[in-house]
Amino acid sequence: xxxxxxxxxxxxxxxxVQGKIFLIGGLGYLFxxxxxxxxxxxxxxxxxxxDLSDGARGYVATANLIGxxxxxxxxxxxxxxxxxxxxxxxxxxxxxIFSVLGAFSPTYGVFLAFRFLAGFxxxxxxxxxxxxxxxxxxxxxxxxxxxxxxxxxxxxxxLAGLSAWALLDVEHNWRIMLGIMVLPALLTFWVRRGxxxxxxxxxxxxxxxxxxxxxxxxxxxxxxxxxPYEIKPPVVEAKVNGIVAGLGQLRxxxxxxxxxxxxxWMLFVSIMVVYYAALSWLPTLLRDAGxxxxxxxxxxxxxxxxxxxxxxxSAVLVDITGRKWLLGVSASLxxxxxxxxxxxxxxxxLALVAIGVFGFLIQMAIPVLYAYIAEIYPTEIRxxxxxxxxSASRVATGVAPIAFSAWMFPTFGLVNTFIVLSVxxxxxxxxxxxxxxxxxxxDLDAVVEPGEPAPARTPVGALD
Numbered sequence: 001x002x003x004x005x006x007x008x009x010x011x012x013x014x015x016x017v018q019g020k021i022f023l024i025g026g027l028g029y030l031f032x033x034x035x036x037x038x039x040x041x042x043x044x045x046x047x048x049x050x051d052l053s054d055g056a057r058g059y060v061a062t063a064n065l066i067g068x069x070x071x072x073x074x075x076x077x078x079x080x081x082x083x084x085x086x087x088x089x090x091x092x093x094x095x096x097i098f099s100v101l102g103a104f105s106p107t108y109g110v111f112l113a114f115r116f117l118a119g120f121x122x123x124x125x126x127x128x129x130x131x132x133x134x135x136x137x138x139x140x141x142x143x144x145x146x147x148x149x150x151x152x153x154x155x156x157x158x159l160a161g162l163s164a165w166a167l168l169d170v171e172h173n174w175r176i177m178l179g180i181m182v183l184p185a186l187l188t189f190w191v192r193r194g195x196x197x198x199x200x201x202x203x204x205x206x207x208x209x210x211x212x213x214x215x216x217x218x219x220x221x222x223x224x225x226x227x228p229y230e231i232k233p234p235v236v237e238a239k240v241n242g243i244v245a246g247l248g249q250l251r252x253x254x255x256x257x258x259x260x261x262x263x264x265w266m267l268f269v270s271i272m273v274v275y276y277a278a279l280s281w282l283p284t285l286l287r288d289a290g291x292x293x294x295x296x297x298x299x300x301x302x303x304x305x306x307x308x309x310x311x312x313x314s315a316v317l318v319d320i321t322g323r324k325w326l327l328g329v330s331a332s333l334x335x336x337x338x339x340x341x342x343x344x345x346x347x348x349x350l351a352l353v354a355i356g357v358f359g360f361l362i363q364m365a366i367p368v369l370y371a372y373i374a375e376i377y378p379t380e381i382r383x384x385x386x387x388x389x390x391s392a393s394r395v396a397t398g399v400a401p402i403a404f405s406a407w408m409f410p411t412f413g414l415v416n417t418f419i420v421l422s423v424x425x426x427x428x429x430x431x432x433x434x435x436x437x438x439x440x441x442x443d444l445d446a447v448v449e450p451g452e453p454a455p456a457r458t459p460v461g462a463l464d
Contacts, residue, residue: 002230003232013145013222021136025149027191029126029156035181036276039279041160044296047060050111063398064115066394067120067122068119070391072124072387074123075123075128076384083197084135085195087124096121096189099182100178131198133146147367148367151312153307154306154359158301158308161298162301168293197214204380215229252381253377257376257385261388264376264385268389269392272396273400278341278355284296286299295348299352304359314365314368315367324438330364339422341355341358375442376437
């Protein structure tokens with residue numbers, strides 16, 4: 001007899017069932033992108049308003065990203081302990097509240113505090129969104145769905161750029177930029193309240209009656225043929241709360257899957273630092289190279305807008321090529337494109353072309369990265385495994401703006417700094433080639449550490 005997990009993963013895709021969860025999850029991801037991309041536009045504007053030094057302006061992105069790093073850990077643990085649905089809704093509410101408070105900041109210190117707290121709320125969105133969307137998605141299209149989820153990222157980043165560009169000549173424009181995100185974020189929070197809890201999660205924690213109710217409803221709504229199934233009893237574990245729970249999950253992740261986790265952290269850190277180096281610093285670097293504010297803001301907006309097409313192509317290819325090949329090639333080429341930006345920065349037209357190429361390639365890589373890491377961990381540690389990997393990248397990208405402005409740019413120069421980042425990506429890709437499992441077509445709980453006997457894969461049909 002098949003399990004409830006297998007029933008959910010073998011259902012046909014229906015836009016009014018799994019597609020609704022995909023779209024609502026994607027909206028949260030859109031605000032994550034909007035907020036992070038906004039750091040690049042806020043930095044030069046806040047620096048003018050508060051008369052900041054070169055070193056001090058690096059803290060704009062740092063406060064937000066460190067908040068996201070801590071939020072990812074906390075909310076990933078909450079999602080694995082208390083459920084996806086609770087974390088799915090609350091994270092956006094916290095983000096909206098502190099974003100609007102940040103718009104009224106009287107001093108730079110208060111502004112940084114509110115950016116940190118907004119990041120703390122938003123930091124939980126990505127790991128929770130990917131966990132719940134992945135667990136509702138049929139395995140035949142899961143790669144496409146999780147990769148397509150990243151389409152919301154360049155859309156959100158493009159909206160950030162367009163709003164920043166439209167407000168360039170408005171007094172106190174950075175305050176308005178923060179405020180305009182709040183209403184759509186609150187509307188998304190309200191819609192999220194109607195999303196059901198993940199039945200795969202419910203089954204894993206022993207809430208059998210609730211899991212059966214949702215599974216049976218999904219079978220009816222997708223038009224699948226009903227069949228008997230079993231819900232296996234959960235593995236009983238001692239549970240703790242708060243920070244201790246998060247650290248306990250960290251120990252479990254590293255003890256159960258050490259090499260896969262090392263690979264996941266290296267991929268996340270190297271690729272996301274490359275991406276955020278461009279996203280957070282392009283407006284400032286273009287301004288320092290002599291471009292106007294309009295051109296400087298246009299560069300980041302072009303990068304994000306072209307990235308939409310990179311995401312779309314990635315979603316088409318991911319179930320054809322597999323995760324590892326597509327991620328390795330696109331991440332490596334994207335990091336080289338960043339070096340190209342460094343070489344052409346003072347030649348504005350060439351720089352804009354290089355920025356467009358970079359945006360296309362890096363947005364091919366990031367969706368596969370997120371889909372891949374969301375698949376390699378078993379259900380009981382999926383959200384926290386993803387969250388800790390994401391959090392490692394948030395810490396790295398949070399420290400990077402300070403390190404770039406205070407040390408790396410003055411010591412190595414811009415181009416050499418970008419070369420160092422590219423080498424880090426190549427090393428992470430080599431680790432994936434050696435230790436990373438290929439998750440294409442696998443059941444969600446079928447991934448094992450290299451060297452262990454692999455379970456048989458279940459065929460998933462023509463889409464594979």
